[in-house]
Amino acid sequence: MLAVLALLALPACQSAPAERPDTLVDLATVQSGPRVQADELDGALRQQPGNVALLTRRAALRLAAGQPRAALRDATDALALTDGDDDGPLYFLQARALRMLGRLPEALAAARQAAENGFTGPELPLLVGETHLAAREYPAALDNLDRALRLDPDQPAALFYKGLAYAASADTAQALDYLRAALVREPRQPEILHQLAALCNALRDPEQAAGYAARGLRLDTTSGALHYDYGRQLELRGQPDSAAWHYRRALALDTTQYRADYRLALAAGARGQRPASIIPHLARALRRNPRLPQARALLAEALEEHRDLPAALAQYRRLVLENPGNAHWTFKVWKVGNRARLLLPDSLRPAPLYYPGPAVARPRAQAVAPLAPRGGLPPR
Secondary structure (H helix, E strand, C coil): CCCCCCCCCCCCCCCCCCCCCCCCCCHHHHCHHHHHHHHHHHHHHHHCCCHHHHHHHHHHHHCCCCHHHHHHHHHHHHHHCCCCCCHHHHHHHHHHHHHHHCCCCHHHCCCCCCCCCCCCCEEEEEEEEHHHCCCCHHHHHHHHHHHHHCCCCCHHHHHHHHHHHHHHHHCCHHHHHHHHHHHHHCCCCCHHHHHHHHHHHHCHHHHHHHHHHHHHHHCCCCHHHHHHHHHHHHCCCCCCHHHHHHHHHHHHCCCHHHHHHHHHHHHHHHHCCCCHHHHHHHHHHHHCCCCCCHHHHHHHHHHCCCCCCCHHHHHHHHHHHHCCCCCHHHHHHHHHHHHHCCCCCCCCCCCCCCCCHHHCCCCCCCCCCCCCCCCCCCCC
């Protein structure tokens, strides 16, 4: 995802001593990353454990180093040491850490505290808007991103997130406008190019998608998402073999690209390949996204054709649970269940009614004679 939120540059409470003019610059310190800089503050905090400015600085560095849990601890410790005045920046750091941890309601609550305690920068509505976007609360996301753009009209991240919110709301025209506006301001950002390519592929515009994906791959050849985008436009243009190469490359670079597995399974089926070459792709795709449309049905049918009846039965049962009342999947459970039961030895074979079939297929229960009344047997 686009890295957009700037770190807070909060000064320390105590000023550093002036450097001597003949002091050489320590290049190792200058070139050290945020993780190293955060570790270097450990010694200072051991000497001054209650220094709020040092805790705040280390929290910001730990966020930049991708350590949200440690950043959250520092921000929370700093808040416990303050008197309540000017706590807005600390609550903002806390909100950022909570957002990175995926704790969305808590992140929004901390962001509200930041606003109530005087934090007014455009970073705040940007963070709140992106958090609502992650929670799929698109109207609230758009409202907050508009606030961010009123404070900073050229903020590429706000434009980018607005594009994503409109795309998720099926307003593709607005989505394209905002994503392109973000690209004008950040022309070398592969994530923007990926989203534009994906949207153009979804709109069946492979020529535009090809342009965006190719630009993105020139900037980042290791992006699995962009390789998938490029493969998809090739497939739409009728070049399935070239598309398959990019799908396999996408999976080699990024195993979360489950759509590439799905497209490879469809291509294998279209070429009439055996189920054994289709099943692994569908199984991996469903592990990543259990609700992927049509994937479970295709997997169940491939397993049945492959004669792996217990595994096919498990998938058909899932389809019945996901599609209550669907007569076709109910019939498949009954049919495949009975076939699987016949493969078992008698000692392990469950009763036939374990695999209930359609009502018309069930044997009618035999009549049972009524019980004799009290006082003796009924007359002959």
